[in-house]
Every structure is written in structure tokens, then in C-alpha cells.
Amino acid sequence: xSSFGDGNIRRTMKSNIELLNDCDQILPKLxxxxxxxxxFGNSFGTLLEDVVQRCSWGRQWHVDHSETTVTLDAPDIAQxxxxxxxxxxxxxxxxxxxQLRKWSNEVFPVYGPKKELVMSIERVAAPLFGIVxxxxxxxxxxxxxxxxxxxWVARRAxxxxxxxxxxxxxxxxxxxxxxxxxxxxxxxxxxxxSFNPELVRKHAIACGTxxxxxxxxxxxxGEIGCFTPEVQFVYEIKLPQxxxxxxxxxxxxxxxxxxxxxxxxALAEGEFTPANGCIVLDFFVRHGVLTFENxxxxxxxxxxxxxxxxLQTA
Numbered sequence: 001x002s003s004f005g006d007g008n009i010r011r012t013m014k015s016n017i018e019l020l021n022d023c024d025q026i027l028p029k030l031x032x033x034x035x036x037x038x039x040f041g042n043s044f045g046t047l048l049e050d051v052v053q054r055c056s057w058g059r060q061w062h063v064d065h066s067e068t069t070v071t072l073d074a075p076d077i078a079q080x081x082x083x084x085x086x087x088x089x090x091x092x093x094x095x096x097x098x099q100l101r102k103w104s105n106e107v108f109p110v111y112g113p114k115k116e117l118v119m120s121i122e123r124v125a126a127p128l129f130g131i132v133x134x135x136x137x138x139x140x141x142x143x144x145x146x147x148x149x150x151x152w153v154a155r156r157a158x159x160x161x162x163x164x165x166x167x168x169x170x171x172x173x174x175x176x177x178x179x180x181x182x183x184x185x186x187x188x189x190x191x192x193x194s195f196n197p198e199l200v201r202k203h204a205i206a207c208g209t210x211x212x213x214x215x216x217x218x219x220x221x222g223e224i225g226c227f228t229p230e231v232q233f234v235y236e237i238k239l240p241q242x243x244x245x246x247x248x249x250x251x252x253x254x255x256x257x258x259x260x261x262x263x264x265x266a267l268a269e270g271e272f273t274p275a276n277g278c279i280v281l282d283f284f285v286r287h288g289v290l291t292f293e294n295x296x297x298x299x300x301x302x303x304x305x306x307x308x309x310x311l312q313t314a
Contacts, residue, residue, distance in 0.1 A: 153255065154193075
């Protein structure tokens with residue numbers, strides 16, 4: 001098994017709780033606005049005051065500075081989608097937000113309190129509204145009696161918009177509108193790691209979710225300080241010894257098998273993206289690599305990896 005990185009580079013070592021704090025953050029006391037939609041009693045996201053002030057909005061949008069709310073007045077999905085799209089394209093043309101410079105034409109779902117689809121939003125705009133986004137993560141591993149665990153880890157392409165060149169789980173992707181997590185996983189596994197869809201459908205095991213709430217920073221490639229609450233649907237698959245993942249779509253430069261000691265070193269040196277560092281920590285908890293006996297912050301880590309994202313309340 002091999003590892004990534006240049007052994008001559010000295011890095012500051014991070015503890016596991018510091019890794020978690022880099023992803024799941026305590027929010028500063030600033031003025032935030034709640035994103036609401038007419039007809040619903042809950043809020044759907046959280047906007048920075050600066051975002052609210054810089055945006056010109058439009059006739060279907062109502063900004064209440066005394067209540068600190070931004071409300072979209074549209075009665076159905078089609079009208080909500082149109083109003084959101086028109087406003088964002090207008091701001092993109094004006095170059096109001098760096099976040100909109102890399103428009104993806106991929107839309108994320110916005111769910112209501114009963115998990116009904118309420119509207120969709122352009123992927124790169126989701127942090128501007130602080131909307132909960134969803135993704136899938138697959139950890140593929142080998143295991144034998146002599147070598148123990150070997151986890152396949154991907155190196156992100158240097159051309160990626162966010163966290164270029166850093167380490168990821170074996171397969172990962174954002175969940176677009178109208179795709180189930182498992183179908184998304186099967187598709188991403190074939191595209192990113194050249195896995196046969198039937199292999200994934202038969203052997204991938206759902207392992208719950210990893211949830212966190214963080215703020216965008218300079219590594220995100222856009223506005224700094226925006227809310228990014230995320231839910232990652234986590235799966236794992238124990239691979240037969242004769243199957244190895246092969247990068248298939250340019251998202252990853254390489255996928256390499258790493259031992260537990262190599263994974264621990266890469267985590268401590270900050271080689272993983274913040275989110276995928278948490279995905280690996282969750283894998284360690286699930287497989288008994290990280291325990292109460294060997295990790296002083298075990299209880300906090302194990303619980304915060306599954307943070308309750310109650311962001312739809314008033």
C-alpha cells in the first residue's frame with residue numbers, strides 16, 4: 001500500500017477534534033437573515049447581511065430588515081424556480097457574487113418540513129442562501145488478516161473549483177434534484193471510480209449520514225462566511241481483492257490504497273478536505289479504530305458527526 005504526499009514537507013499536526021472543528025463550526029454572532037417562502041411557516045436557509053444588501057432582488061422578493069427575513073412570494077414550484085433563476089442570473093451578469101462566477105447548470109433540491117420538494121437552486125448559489133445541501137460518499141476498502149484495513153482514497157484534481165489537490169473518500173458527489181441517494185451513489189461510483197453498477201448495487205452498505213454546519217472560507221472559492229449546512233449519505237463497500245477503483249471522469253487524479261496509519265497521518269497533516277476528514281473519522285468510529293479508550297474527545301466526536309441540522313425553525 002502506498003501513501004500520497006511529499007515526505008519532506010513539514011506540516012502542523014491536527015488532533016481529531018481540531019479536524020472536526022474545521023468542518024462542524026461554531027457560528028459567529030453576526031446579523032443573519034432567514035430565507036422564507038410564502039405559504040410555509042418555517043425558514044429554508046440563512047443569508048449573511050452582506051449578501052442581502054448587495055442583491056437587487058426583484059418584485060417577487062420581500063426583504064424585511066426589522067424581522068431580518070427574505071421572503072420569496074411564489075405559489076408553486078415552477079414559479080419559485082423561475083423567480084430564483086432569474087434573480088441569480090441577473091446577479092451573475094452583474095458579477096455581484098464570486099460564488100456565481102462558476103455557474104454549473106446543476107440544481108440542488110430545497111426540501112420543506114415534510115421533505116417535500118419545494119424548489120430547486122443553482123448549485124453554486126446554495127451557500128449564498130445557507131440552504132441544506134445533500135451528498136453521497138462511498139468508502140471502498142480491502143481487508144485481510146495480515147494487513148488489516150486498506151481504504152481507497154482519491155486525490156482531487158487540481159482543476160477542481162473547491163479544495164483542489166486535497167484528499168477525498170473513494171467516491172463522492174452532490175445529490176441533485178430528483179435523484180435518490182443510492183441512485184446517485186451508483187452513478188457517481190461508475191463515473192469516478194469505474195465501478196460496475198451491479199457491484200455497487202449488490203455490495204454497497206448504507207451507514208447513515210454525517211451532518212455538519214460550516215462556513216465558507218478562502219478554500220471554497222467564493223464569498224467568505226456563508227452558511228453551508230450539509231448532509232452526507234455515507235456508504236461503504238468491501239471490495240474483492242481483484243477489484244481496484246480507477247479514476248474515470250477527471251474528478252480525481254488518482255485513487256490509492258492507504259493503511260490505517262497512513263490515513264491517520266494524512267488526517268493529522270490536514271491533507272483531507274474538512275468534510276471528507278469527517279467521513280474518515282466516522283469510518284474509524286464505525287470500525288473500532290477510534291474508541292473511547294484511545295481518543296480523549298471520543299464522545300464529542302461521535303455525537304457531532306451526526307449533528308442535528310434544525311435549520312427550518314423560525
